[in-house]
Each structure stands twice: as structure tokens, then as C-alpha cells.
Amino acid sequence: MDNQFYIRDIYSIFEAVQKSQIFEDQKDMADAIPMYPIAEINNIYETEKDKEGFDLKEFVVKYFQFDQSESSILREETLPIEEHIEKLWDELTRTAYEEKGTLLKLPNPYIVPGGRFNEFFYWDSYFVMLGLQVSGRIEMMKNIIENCVYLIQKFGFVPNASRTYFLSRSQPPYFSLMLDLLAESTNDESVYSQYFETLEKEYKFWMDGAESLDNNKSYRRVIKTENGDILNRYFDDENNPRPESYMIDIEDEETSANPEFYRNVRAACESGWDFSSRWFADGNTIQTIDTLNLAQVDLNCLLWHLETTLAKTSNLQNFEEKHNYYSQKSEARKKSINKYFWSEIDKIYKDYNIKSQMQTSSESIATLYPLFLNLSDHEQAKAVSETIKEKFLKKGGLITTTKESGQQWDSPNAWAPYQWLGFVAMKNYGFKELKTEIKDNWCSNVERIYLNTGKLMEKYNAIDTTSIAGGGEYPNQDGFGWTNGVYIKLKTQ
Template sequence: MKLFVNKTKLIDQLLKQEDTTGSFTITVDDNGKKSFKIQTDKGNDIIIKGTYHLSNLLQEAALLKSETGIIEIKHVKEEPVSRLSRIIKDFYWDKLTRNFDKGNLLKILEDEKMKGEFLRLYVPETDKYALEFHKKNATEFKNVKIETIPENISKELITALNKKPGILSLAYSREKGLSIPFVVPGGRFNEMYGWDSYFIGLGLIIDDKFELAQAMIDNLEYQIIHYGKILNANRSYYLSRSQPPFFTSFLKTFYETYKNRITINWLTQKINTSLIEYFNVWMTEGIRLTPNGLNRYFGEGTGAPSETEQGHFDAIYKIFAKKHRLSLTEFKKQYKTGKVIDQDLDMYFIHDRSMRESGHDTTTRLDNCSADLNTVDLNSLLFKYENDIAYFIKTYFNDAFSYNGKIYSSKDWFEKANNRKALMIHFMWNDKNKCFYDYNYKNKRQQPFNSATNLYPLWCQLCSTQQAKDLVKGQLATFTYKGGIASTGLIKNLSKNMPNRQWDYPYGWAPHQMLIWEGLNNYGFINESQELIYRWLWLIVKTAVEYNGLIPEKFNVNTCTHKVNVEYGNVGTNFKYIPDGGFGWTNASYKMGIKHLNSKYIKHLNELVDPDIVFKKSL
């Protein structure tokens, strides 16, 4: 059956009757009739009942491209699991896709993060064709300035750019005469984020979005070549900060899936670029490589990060204001202008920038210590990076790859990985607690903090079989809650003056879920992986069913809600009629979870059966 409807009229009628909270959505928080009569194409009336089906009707109306159109009843009454899969594939990825073509330029440049009279787009001066393209597109916009970024990006330049921030351009196709598209994390974002892109890419590959996934890799490569690193995001104030190194992981998954559609020359170029990132970003001594041979995150730059919300650091500033016998307002002013110099506060911000480079912005685990830590997560990622390079060289290049005047074999890279593994076990493995901990190379001791990142060695297959068993037995329950994996264990004795950190307990994020599912599968813990997949998917589906299709950035996995009182809020929760693309890596985690979940659990998901009932007891 079908409905022939007037889009505006139907939306207005639905909201007037059902949206009692004034949210422009239909959710369990509304107290409407939960029943709506509408006529089908056959002339008979049909009654749509319940929050879920009414919100589907509202969404389908919003998706109509013209004022009058057809709504399929099967889509209104579609089961949640298949509906979410379809909506993500057919609509949400498109909603999150951006490009720098003329018709989209202002959409990208106009946001609350831009300051000053002009909207600035920075283009590498070495990319002559892109520069010409962007200058031509900007001619009709009087408030848009196209400026150049030199090949050698100095600390002084980055500092100067803080006074006139802007968006950094991404890859341009001279062949097509178009900028290459990219996918942003959520609807309110206009920039491409580093590690988000890897997880988003996995979702795109599952949905067979070949060209868009390839475009993401091209844009990551562009950043390495023109900006020196894969950036936290493509804004000028992120030029000093990278992100967790997932480039080879993305490349490997993509190439293994689509190698029949990709030339070996394409792969050669990408491997070469990955080596640039490896040596220039991660293996530079004194920056991200520490004297013990392991790595740290290190956000270069000075002062407070530009992207933080107003008042974010006030609890810290108050401590130093008291030290200098100044009011909070006066201290902030004098510190910012350089009238007050405090090396301890400078160091705090170096740690803070390093924490943000880790992607975990922010967490108690890395607060005021990040730059001193060889973290389990970073070194696990680099262990996999080294193994990935070895795999590519052995599998596709006859065990010989030329880079920077040297011929590398797979043995060279397996040796690098094995050396890192030995160092990680020596410095990070805690034999008493049977787990990995971050290692503070400055004070030469482990930091015994329970974080989901302690399980990364399962994902990169660094553990021995016994270590994997010990990790699962001793650590997994620490992070497992009704709705999935929490970022950390319960943290006691937190200062009430500090912000409620979004990468601490009880908040759960898609990347941790995905990495831990795969890590458990790597070592044969299939039952544990299935349970965790179900718990996370149940929370996503439950939220979408009860809240008008909502797919947020993160969840409280203990109370199982998207409603969180935490720094930076929760992206993806504010929209009218239909979610503005969901959230990139949450979308991807859903697609991955459904791909790997045993079919016997799908019926339970559609019926929203409590995971504690499905699995008899919690982990």
C-alpha cells in the first residue's frame, strides 16, 4: 500500500497532534494520541499507531523531495533493524558528505568557529590547480578569502593563523575539475576528522560506497602530503596536531575489498605516503618518539586549544589565578597576552593538546600527563601499522619496496613490529594485574588506569594466547555495562570542579566497541564478542525506535541513554523531523555490528529484548 500525501500538510498535522514537547520530532517523551488516521492509495483509511511507526511516518514525509509525493506503508512499518540499515546506507551517508565545490562553499565556511570579517579557506601554495579552482569559485562571495599555506609549516605560522582561523582545503581532482568529497562525523561538523574517518570508512565499505571510501583515503593522503600529517581536523588551528594512526588499517581493508578495481600504482602511491607519515610524524625523535623506543601523542603549539568551549578551563585557570594573586578574569587576560608566564600552566596545555591528538578529548586518564605517556593505544596502532606495511610489501610487491632511496623487505617491518611488541611487553604489561597499562617514560613507571584502550593489543594481535585470556578474564568485565563498553572503569575521587569528561565512565563510544569486537574475534572469544555487539546494537536500536530515528555521537552505557550531562554535549541529538545524518562512526558501528551479529539475535533486536534477558546474565 501507498500514501499520496502533501508533505507540509502531513508534517504539520503529525506534529500538532503528537509533538507535545515541541521538539519537531515524535518520541517517547511526547504525550500525543500515539494514533494517526491517514488514507491510502486505495481510498481506505489506515491507522498508524505507536511512537516508532508515527516517527517513521514523519521521517518518510521529511524525505520527500517534492511538496506532494508517495510514502510506502512498508517503510512506515519496517522493522527497526532493516530500517536503520537502509536509512544509513541510502540517506545518512549522503547527509554527512561535503565538498568544496562552489555550491557548497559557504555551507562549509559559515559556522560558529569562524571569527573575523572574512571566511577563510586555506589552500596549499604547492597545489596550483586547486588554488586556481578555489579562487575562481570564491569570486562571487565578497566575504570569502582564499589564502595560501606554505610548503614548510612553522610553529610561528600556526600561532599567527590563530588570529585568522579558517578551513583547510582538501583533495582536488584536476581530471574531474571538482573537489573530492569527504564525510564529516556529524551534521553540525563541516570538517573531516582524523580517526573518525577510518571508522566511517569501514561503514562506507560495508555499504559498498566504493567511490566515497576511496575519496576519504585520497583526502587523508592529501593531508599527509600538504599539511605534514593526518590532522585532528582540517582547520588551521589543528595544523600542529595529528590523530591516531589508522591510515594503513583503512588502506588494507579498502584494498583487500576492492583490489580488482584498483591499480597497483594506486597502492604503491598510498604505501609511499604511509611511510611519509610513519617516519615524519611518528618516528621523529623528541616529538612523538621517546628515548625508550616507544611513542607518545604530542600536540605541538602553545596555550589553550582553540576549539574548547567558553569556560572549559576555568577550573584550571582558578588554580593559577590564585597562585599569581589575580582574579580569574585578569589572569586569563594576562596569560593570553603573555604578561603572565607560568611554565606549569604551559605544560598543562601541552598535555591537553596531546590528549586531544589521541582522539580521547577529554579523559581523566590523560589529563595533565599525556605528553609523558607511552600509551597502549598509540603503540598498538603503530604495531599494526608496521605489520600492515610488512604485509603489503610481502603480498603485493615481491618483498621489496623502494622508499627514500632504500629498499625495504617485509622482514624489515616485521622486525620493527616485533621490537615494538617486546618494548610494550617490557614496559606496559603488568604481570600482577595481567593487563597492559600506559607507561610514563618520564617517571619510569606504569600508570595503572583502567581504560578500554588497554584492550587494543587484542585488536592488533600483539598478545600471546595466554595474555589474551588474562586480558579478557581480568579486564573485560571492568568496562562492560548493559549498553556495551564504557571508555573507562568507574573513576573515584574526581574533583567536582573539573568538567564531566566525555571519554570517561559511563560513556561509550563506537570506536571502542568496534575495536574490542574485532579483538575478541581475533582470539576466538566469539561468545563474548556476540554479547557485546548485541548490547551496543540494542542501545542504538532502542534509541532510534524511541527517539525518532536518533543516532548520537555517544551513549551513557550504564543508564542506556543518549541524554548526557557532559562536556561538548552529544552531537546528533538536535534535529527536526529526521536525523541530520546520524553520527558517522556510530552509523558505522551499527553496520559492522549487524554484519557480524549471529542472525539468531536479529529477532531479539527488532523486539528490543533486554540484553540481560538474552544472555541470561551480564558479563
């Protein structure tokens, strides 16, 4: 039986379940697995739904299987944290050799984040790979890359995660950085040439429409400024509620005046920052979410890295025309990053609003990207390092924004990816004391929570280090892929 489906295939049942809020987590129904052919389930539902005594929950439990992931990984004794993480690599390993419900097929095993996130996630996997490198699990690193290759070749991009309902968006493009990690781990630069076609295909996805744009216009993931410069933005091809957060979106949209509210929400999900005051026009409420009008500093830095990797790989293969093309693109992007994102007044990199033709007011940890990728000059890097120390570095690590909004990608939360980016950024420019402080503050926070709970969490409270973390649409998750990877990588530095 072919039991893969898209949400649209069971929409009547799905909508009824989500609106009745049968399950505490709306992701449960989005991840359900049909136990009979979809057409058959739909027919039975249409026949029975209006009958007296019909019980919707009873119906879905009868006709769908719910693969509940472990919400917590328990051990009889608290192992040393490094031993715990080594065991977690195996416990968080999954395979999907065939389609199953909304889960996409993948050719190789992979590591899931943990908790409610029981599928392959794109940008998470890069930070997982940092830990796999330390653990000597090179084969799993290759598996992750091969899964990305499979998805890019099949869909043209790596989806947010390996579910059919994520096929309208990607996540921060880390594939070229994954190749850097593998080349470093294997001392083999041939990986770039091996995956050149895949690098080009992902680049085309992000640049779709760039050649035909008029000034001060946007199309999908590209923006052309009034000066004719090309920048990129996060986007989503759909403008409807997210299946995994269906009722949350509907309720928020009812009090929003934005006709593209859903697409703005989804675009923020493509950034990985779901959600943050960084995206809100008023700096406070999700109803004013304005992601689509922003060119983001992190995305443009990552695409600069992709262009630079394409230029380097073209050179390795003696593709002179392509080498020149991608070199020109990366040089133009480097100038644009400095021109549109650098704030000389605030000494920080900020997102750029194409509508207002101004930088946003939000101060975010995404300012690390130009330093992480060696795009800043030393004066800029020094200024950013001072801002980081003054505004972002807290007792338990680096916070994501200077605003406390109740959203999980705002203060006081510290997320694993940015501890690594912060460490490398400061190392790149020789700020030794600050890089050590970033590492020690966050690692000690992780160790304290682990000692008290036996868990490695998705995110941590960097300010109140007596608590764990909070904010967001769902409870803090235990597992946790990128925390494990970044923690053991930092401990080797």
C-alpha cells in the same frame, strides 16, 4: 577573494568574541567565514571597537558568515534504522573544493561526523569506512583515502580535522588500516604499493626526532626509555588555548600548576579521547592532565601496524633494505608493547609514564588494541577477555574506563570505535560468546535510542540504558558518522 585564514590572522576579533562568550559554542567563531578580505575586517574593527555603542556581536554577524550545521536530522517518519543510515551517508556528505574560513580544501567528497562537527575528521573516517564497505560505497572509501593522501602529502600528516586550527596535531594514525579495508573491499593488494610513499611520509611525522634522542628523553611524538627503547606519545606543536574551546581552556589553566597545561590538553585531543581520567595525574581533574609524560598503548599498537604495513609493502615491491628496516622496527615495537604496557598483576594493558617509569593506574578500553591487532599471546588475550567481561562490559556496551569522572571518555559512556575493536579482538582469539555479547549489548542500546528519538548519537550511556549519554565540553551530538558505520558493520557479523 581569498577567504581562508588562520586564527592568528583575526586574533584581536577572535579573542574578544571568545572572551565575551557571544556564542554558546566557541567552535562557532573558530569556524566562521569572513565575508570581506581579512585586512579590511581587521581595519574596520580597530577603527570601531572603542566607539560608543559598538556592538561586538552585531559586528561579527555583519562581517562573518556562520555556517550552522543541522544539530538534528529530522524525518517525518521513523524509518527502519538501516534505511535511515543509508540516507545519512548522503546527508553527511560534504565537499570543500576551495579554502573557506578555517576549512581546508580537499580534493574529494567526504563524510562528516554530524552536529557541530562539520569537517573531515581523521580517525572517525576509518569507522565510517566500515559502514561504507557494508553499503557498497567503495568510491567514497577511496575518496576518504585520497583526502588522507592529499593531507599527508601537503602537511606531512593527517590533521585532527580539516581546519587550519588543527594543523598542530594529528589523530590516532589509522591510514594503514584504511588501506587494509580498501584492499579487502576491492580484492586488490596493489593499493599498498600505490600509497607506499604516503605511508612512509606519515611514519616520518610520528617518528620525527627518534634517531637523535638520548635515553629517558622525549621530543615531539617520540620517547626514548631509560633502556633505550623507542615508544611514541600523543603531542601538539602548540601550547596555547584551543580556538574551538578557548575559554574552557583558559579557565581550566588558571587553576593548574602545569606550565604546559595547554599542550597536555591538546595532546589528549590528538588521542581522540578528549577528555578522560586516563590523562589525569590525580585521576580526577583536568588541571592535573599529564598526557605528555605518557606512552600510550593504542598509539604504539597503531604504529606497529604502520611499520608492519610498510614492511609488507616493501616486500611486495622487492625493496629488500626497507623490508628489513621496517621489519626490525615492528619486531622491536612488538617487544616494547609487551614490556612496557602489559600488566601481569592487573591482567590488562596500561599506558606507561616515562617520568615515573611505571604504568599508570588508569584501566582503559585501549587495552583492546593488542588483541585487535593480534599482538597478544593467547594467555594475555584470555586474561584481557576476563577483565573486559568483569569490568568493562555493561548492559549497553563497553565503557571506556572504569572511572566515573564526568568526562565524556570515562564511564558510563560507550563509544562506537571500541565496540568494533572489542568485537574483533574477541573474535581474533575465539571468545565467541563475549564478542556476541559486546555486539548485542551496544547494538540494542543504539536501536533503543533510535526508536525513542529517531537519532543516532555520538556516544551512549552503557550503564543507565534509560538515558542517552553525558559528560564533556559540549552536548551529545546527533548524526553520527562512526556510530552509523560501526552499527551496520556489526549487524553483518
